[in-house]
Amino acid sequence: MATPAIEAVDVSRTYQLDGVSVPALRGVTLTVAAGDYVAVIGPSGSGKSTLMHLLGGLDRPTGGRLVLGGREVGSLTPPELATLRNETIGFVFQAFHLLPRTSAVDNVALPLVYRGIGARQRRERAAAVLGRVGLGHRLHHRPNQLSGGEQQRVAIARALVTDPTVLLADEPTGNLDTVNGQAVLALLEELNTESGVALVMVTHDNEVAARARRRITMRDGVVVADSAADDPPADSAAVPDGPAAGGDADPTAGDGTERAEAAR
Amino acid sequence: MRFAEAWRVALDALRANRMRSALTMLGVIIGVASVVVLVAIGTGAKREVERQVEGLGSNLLVVVPGRIDIGSAPAVSRLDLADVDAVSRVVGDPSRVAVTVASGETVRAGRRSDFTTVQGVLETTPAVFTRRLGRGSYLTASDVDTSRRVAVLGAAVAGALFGDRDPIGQQVSIAGVRFRVIGVFAPLGQSLGVDRDDEVHIPVTAAHRLYGTQRIDGIAVKAPDRERIDDLGARIVAELTRRHPDTEFSAVTQQQILGVLGDILGVLTGVLAAIAGISLLVGGVGVSNIMLVSVRERTREIGLRKAVGARPRDIGLQFLLEAVLLTSIGGVTGMALGVGAALTADALSPVPAAITWWSLALAFGVSAAVGIVFGVVPAQRAGRLDPVVALRAE
Ligand SMILES: Nc1ncnc2c1ncn2[C@@H]1O[C@H](COP(=O)(O)OP(=O)(O)OP(=O)(O)O)[C@@H](O)[C@H]1O
Numbered sequence: 150m151a152t153p154a155i156e157a158v159d160v161s162r163t164y165q166l167d168g169v170s171v172p173a174l175r176g177v178t179l180t181v182a183a184g185d186y187v188a189v190i191g192p193s194g195s196g197k198s199t200l201m202h203l204l205g206g207l208d209r210p211t212g213g214r215l216v217l218g219g220r221e222v223g224s225l226t227p228p229e230l231a232t233l234r235n236e237t238i239g240f241v242f243q244a245f246h247l248l249p250r251t252s253a254v255d256n257v258a259l260p261l262v263y264r265g266i267g268a269r270q271r272r273e274r275a276a277a278v279l280g281r282v283g284l285g286h287r288l289h290h291r292p293n294q295l296s297g298g299e300q301q302r303v304a305i306a307r308a309l310v311t312d313p314t315v316l317l318a319d320e321p322t323g324n325l326d327t328v329n330g331q332a333v334l335a336l337l338e339e340l341n342t343e344s345g346v347a348l349v350m351v352t353h354d355n356e357v358a359a360r361a362r363r364r365i366t367m368r369d370g371v372v373v374a375d376s377a378a379d380d381p382p383a384d385s386a387a388v389p390d391g392p393a394a395g396g397d398a399d400p401t402a403g404d405g406t407e408r409a410e411a412a413r
Numbered sequence: 414m415r416f417a418e419a420w421r422v423a424l425d426a427l428r429a430n431r432m433r434s435a436l437t438m439l440g441v442i443i444g445v446a447s448v449v450v451l452v453a454i455g456t457g458a459k460r461e462v463e464r465q466v467e468g469l470g471s472n473l474l475v476v477v478p479g480r481i482d483i484g485s486a487p488a489v490s491r492l493d494l495a496d497v498d499a500v501s502r503v504v505g506d507p508s509r510v511a512v513t514v515a516s517g518e519t520v521r522a523g524r525r526s527d528f529t530t531v532q533g534v535l536e537t538t539p540a541v542f543t544r545r546l547g548r549g550s551y552l553t554a555s556d557v558d559t560s561r562r563v564a565v566l567g568a569a570v571a572g573a574l575f576g577d578r579d580p581i582g583q584q585v586s587i588a589g590v591r592f593r594v595i596g597v598f599a600p601l602g603q604s605l606g607v608d609r610d611d612e613v614h615i616p617v618t619a620a621h622r623l624y625g626t627q628r629i630d631g632i633a634v635k636a637p638d639r640e641r642i643d644d645l646g647a648r649i650v651a652e653l654t655r656r657h658p659d660t661e662f663s664a665v666t667q668q669q670i671l672g673v674l675g676d677i678l679g680v681l682t683g684v685l686a687a688i689a690g691i692s693l694l695v696g697g698v699g700v701s702n703i704m705l706v707s708v709r710e711r712t713r714e715i716g717l718r719k720a721v722g723a724r725p726r727d728i729g730l731q732f733l734l735e736a737v738l739l740t741s742i743g744g745v746t747g748m749a750l751g752v753g754a755a756l757t758a759d760a761l762s763p764v765p766a767a768i769t770w771w772s773l774a775l776a777f778g779v780s781a782a783v784g785i786v787f788g789v790v791p792a793q794r795a796g797r798l799d800p801v802v803a804l805r806a807e
């Protein structure tokens with residue numbers, strides 16, 4: 150692909166907790182190509198959510214370079230970053246995060262509000278996207294009148310209504326039972342193949358991860374395995390132990406890659 | 414679009430917490446209502462005073478011995494009728510000059526009696542003070558020249574002495590001396606706390622004889638026009654000072670009386686409104702407090718809105734509007750209550766109250782401003798929330 154949807158070079162994120170530095174991400178380099186399907190796996194606390202927040206422009210890296218939709222995140226003001234999120238990113242959260250007391254169609258239309266689109270057009274587009282996720286008959290239901298699976302589909306419709314280039318889903322099936330989880334997963338994959346929106350999904354399920362086109366494994370704030378490394382050299386820039394990565398990141402990355410390969 | 418959304422969300426938030434919103438508004442309602450009521454009463458009192466001072470006659474100049482000052486004791490007068498002639502010469506028109514020499518006396522008619530103010534006056538009094546007669550006629554120049562024992566009664570005195578009977582032509586005795594009633598004033602009502610119908614006019618010459626004095630208490634001049642009134646006053650004072658070098662004289666106009674009284678009432682109204690304003694301030698603190706609660710409660714919503722593209726100022730605006738809506742609705746309700754209370758007080762009690770548009774506009778403006786001032790901190794806090802932290806909030 151010509152322009153990658155997301156480009157992260159040696160990105161780090163360190164939290165300050167009562168004067169103590171907590172490094173959640175320590176030099177992550179990766180590229181998400183347009184239309185890609187990436188599964189992010191790794192143990193709890195390895196920095197998956199932190200990475201997702203950075204990739205979605207919800208947070209800023211404390212080190213490294215992050216480019217979203219061709220724009221360098223570090224150079225943007227908060228309102229500019231908000232607009233960039235609105236235009237290029239769709240988030241799907243584990244906890245759905247729908248507005249209570251607000252109908253499905255208005256929940257889905259919410260991102261369009263911050264685009265300055267008129268109420269009628271907002272509703273038309275929201276209703277169309279809800280139809281696409283199979284909820285055309287639930288437009289005026291409020292979240293507490295919907296099942297968990299339906300709520301997550303509303304959230305997916307909300308992420309899609311702006312026609313983003315990337316869908317970031319952090320454990321989208323984490324709060325759902327197996328059947329509903331499968332349905333949501335199938336929907337996300339279908340959207341990825343049909344509309345070409347890149348899908349980056351955090352999951353704890355290795356079976357789910359196996360279905361992705363690419364798997365990124367995280368541990369202790371670094372990428373320890375990236376299946377894109379197995380692909381032809383065209384994608385080699387995304388490999389963490391490339392020349393751009395910091396010197397001390399090399400041994401960890403190398404070590405992780407070996408382990409990931411051994412697991413297969 | 415964004416503004417419309419902020420507006421809709423703010424309204425929705427208030428509706429979702431009706432009880433809390435109402436209680437928060439209560440502080441503002443009480444504050445605004447008390448400001449409106451107190452300003453209405455202050456304005457009403459001021460208007461009443463103006464109306465009554467104006468009612469004394471237009472372009473009036475009052476000349477008295479001594480200094481006119483709040484709190485200073487009235488000086489003993491050394492003016493007499495010769496001084497009045499001198500003033501008339503300065504004015505150039507004796508019909509514009511009125512005098513008074515007053516004394517509290519018991520007036521009797523048959524078995525009824527009334528203690529009242531008996532004023533010795535010139536025949537010019539009705540013209541100078543714009544007083545109308547209800548019945549009969551007023552004193553004439555010849556009554557004054559010949560010290561005729563005739564009297565004109567105030568409406569209250571006429572009522573007290575004669576009830577429903579016609580007093581014209583009847584005899585009354587003032588301090589034991591018999592006078593014939595030739596007229597009754599049209600009722601005037603209260604003026605500055607004084608019952609202006611409770612007085613009797615007799616010729617100044619008859620009064621001098623009755624009281625055994627030659628003194629004049631005060632001289633009133635109806636100036637030909639408003640522009641030259643101050644100049645005329647100065648010339649009269651100069652003439653009187655020339656005649657009585659060791660006495661101080663003052664000439665006051667209605668405008669000056671109005672000014673002094675208006676200032677006093679204005680300050681009073683201001684102080685009352687400021688005290689009421691403090692309760693408005695306390696109401697504002699309540700709004701600020703509840704807005705902080707609202708921001709905390711809706712932290713996850715803020716995080717979500719930011720995630721889908723809301724800018725800090727979109728969020729800030731939403732909460733600012735919520736605060737302004739709280740205080741404005743409270744303000745309008747308080748205004749309605751205040752107007753109702755003021756009009757009720759005006760109608761059912763002797764307290765005068767006047768609603769002015771500016772006071773309503775001010776009350777509404779202030780309550781909206783209170784919303785902005787006290788909503789700004791919570792709104793900024795909401796706008797600056799870190800979306801990641803906000804989304805994690807429980
Ligand atoms: N706001 C914060 N302040 C301090 N430390 C934080 C903060 N957020 C995350 N961390 C730390 O950063 C590390 C990575 O957290 P993150 O949420 O990215 O993990 P994760 O891989 O998503 O875990 P899980 O699978 O449990 O969701 C953790 O050690 C966590 O304690």
Ligand SMILES: [Mg+2]
Nearest residue numbers: 197198199319
């Ligand atoms: Mg996580």
